[in-house]
Amino acid sequence: xxxxxxFSRIIRREIPADIIYQDDLxxxxxxxSPQAPTHILIIPNILIPTVNDVTAEHELAxxxxxxxxxxxxxxxxxxxxxxxxxxxxxRHSGQEVFHIxxxxxxxxxxxxxxxx
Ligand code: 5GP
Numbered sequence: 001x002x003x004x005x006x007f008s009r010i011i012r013r014e015i016p017a018d019i020i021y022q023d024d025l026x027x028x029x030x031x032x033s034p035q036a037p038t039h040i041l042i043i044p045n046i047l048i049p050t051v052n053d054v055t056a057e058h059e060l061a062x063x064x065x066x067x068x069x070x071x072x073x074x075x076x077x078x079x080x081x082x083x084x085x086x087x088x089x090x091r092h093s094g095q096e097v098f099h100i101x102x103x104x105x106x107x108x109x110x111x112x113x114x115x116x
Contacts, residue, residue, distance in 0.1 A: 002049045007099040011045050025061040026068055028104075037107025038076045038083065042068050049098040051089040065102045078106040084113075 010017040011027045018030040020040065031039040044061040048054060054062065066085075073079040083106025088095040 002047055005097050005099040025064045036105040038078055040104045041101045043101040048100045069104050084110050
C-alpha cells in the first residue's frame with residue numbers, strides 16, 4: 001500500500017489549496033510555487049505514486065486528466081497561444097510528490113523542453 005502524500009489531503013479538502021476543478025476522478029489546483037503565469041496541477045483522486053505504477057484500470061482517470069487540462073487551458077485563456085503538460089517520474093525527472101500529477105504550465109513563452 002503506497003503512502004499518502006499531501007495531495008490526498010488536498011483532494012479531501014483537509015488542507016487549503018486553490019482548487020479550481022474537482023469531480024469523481026480528478027482534482028485540479030494551482031501549484032503553490034508557480035513556474036509560469038498559469039501553473040496548475042491536475043491529479044487523479046486515486047493514489048498512484050508514479051507513472052511506473054499505472055495499470056489499465058487507471059485509464060479512465062488518467063484520460064480525464066487530459067480533458068480537464070484542455071478545459072482549464074481554455075478557461076485560463078492560454079489554449080490558443082499554447083501550453084505544456086508535464087509529468088515527472090522518479091529521481092531523474094525531479095519528481096517530488098509521489099502522487100502522480102500533470103503540470104499544466106503556460107501564459108508565457110516556455111523555452112526549450114529540457115533545461116540542465
Ligand atoms: P514534481 O516535482 O513532483 O513533479 O512537482 C510537485 C509540485 O507540487 C511542485 O511544483 C510543487 O510546487 C507542488 N506542491 C508541493 N506541495 C504543494 C502543496 O502543498 N500545495 C500545492 N498547491 N502545490 C504543492
